[in-house]
Amino acid sequence: METYDKKAAELIERSYQTPEIVHQRLRTLAALSLASGESVLDAGCGTGLLLELEALAVGTGGRAEGVDFSDDMLAHARARCGGLEQVNLQQGSVETMPFEDASFDALSCTQTLLYVKDMDKALNEFYRLLKPRGRLAIIETDWSGAIINSEDQVLTRKIFDAWGRAVVNPNLPRRLRPVLGQIGFSALRVEAIPVLNASYSKSSFSANMLQNFATTARKLDAISEAESEAWLDGVERLVQKDEYFFCVNRFLFSAVK
Numbered sequence: 001m002e003t004y005d006k007k008a009a010e011l012i013e014r015s016y017q018t019p020e021i022v023h024q025r026l027r028t029l030a031a032l033s034l035a036s037g038e039s040v041l042d043a044g045c046g047t048g049l050l051l052e053l054e055a056l057a058v059g060t061g062g063r064a065e066g067v068d069f070s071d072d073m074l075a076h077a078r079a080r081c082g083g084l085e086q087v088n089l090q091q092g093s094v095e096t097m098p099f100e101d102a103s104f105d106a107l108s109c110t111q112t113l114l115y116v117k118d119m120d121k122a123l124n125e126f127y128r129l130l131k132p133r134g135r136l137a138i139i140e141t142d143w144s145g146a147i148i149n150s151e152d153q154v155l156t157r158k159i160f161d162a163w164g165r166a167v168v169n170p171n172l173p174r175r176l177r178p179v180l181g182q183i184g185f186s187a188l189r190v191e192a193i194p195v196l197n198a199s200y201s202k203s204s205f206s207a208n209m210l211q212n213f214a215t216t217a218r219k220l221d222a223i224s225e226a227e228s229e230a231w232l233d234g235v236e237r238l239v240q241k242d243e244y245f246f247c248v249n250r251f252l253f254s255a256v257k
């Protein structure tokens with residue numbers, strides 16, 4: 001599993017508050033249809049951005065639980081959700097969570113399954129924890145479909161391929177729907193949510209990720225240091241010419257137990 005340390009937590013804080021990811025979060029929240037007084041679990045809650053919205057939706061008469069592996073991510077979640085008495089946070093793996101069967105009306109898991117070693121175990125855990133007719137919402141990304149305008153598309157492909165390889169479960173969206181069906185989930189729905197930056201903005205999701213794409217490819221020896229610098233410089237030249245373009249799809253899976 002990739003470790004979400006202090007630095008990674010800060011990058012998530014920045015890049016996940018960009019308008020594209022806020023939009024994705026609101027779509028996820030809508031898919032859960034939370035009502036006042038309900039119980040909700042955010043599995044792999046990270047810095048608590050979605051959990052905070054879920055907590056506000058269920059209100060003080062409800063319950064919003066967050067579980068995450070990383071103490072550094074949870075530190076942000078604690079600061080964010082500190083004033084919400086209906087929120088409870090704990091460190092742990094989404095593969096085995098310390099709750100009774102059928103504890104939750106709704107469960108979310110966003111951008112987390114890609115890191116989970118035993119994904120089937122986690123999905124079965126989600127099924128166990130939901131009440132009958134409980135709602136599930138999962139967000140995942142397939143980086144093999146990422147597009148960025150660059151001066152060297154071969155190098156770009158190497159960088160995105162390395163980015164995809166850096167996780168335990170790459171390309172999950174293309175295989176997740178039947179897996180959910182086999183576990184017993186019904187009313188399966190899959191929607192694409194584009195993260196589209198058709199022009200450059202410093203506060204966009206991709207602008208926040210550019211350096212990280214290159215660094216990860218470098219760490220995995222997919223590209224050299226010189227190639228990393230050349231790629232970033234090339235993108236910068238396109239920014240100057242107003243020819244920046246980036247797009248990747250997030251996929252929202254919703255289902256009912």
Ligand SMILES: C[S@@+](CC[C@H](N)C(=O)[O-])C[C@H]1O[C@@H](n2cnc3c(N)ncnc32)[C@H](O)[C@@H]1O
Nearest residue numbers: 004044045046068069070073093094110112115
């Ligand atoms: C990209 S972040 C997403 C955070 C949050 N879900 C969001 O969308 O804002 C991935 C998170 O998954 C957590 N994670 C990865 N594997 C995990 C596991 N097996 N159990 C619990 N959390 C895990 C990481 O610590 C990190 O906080």
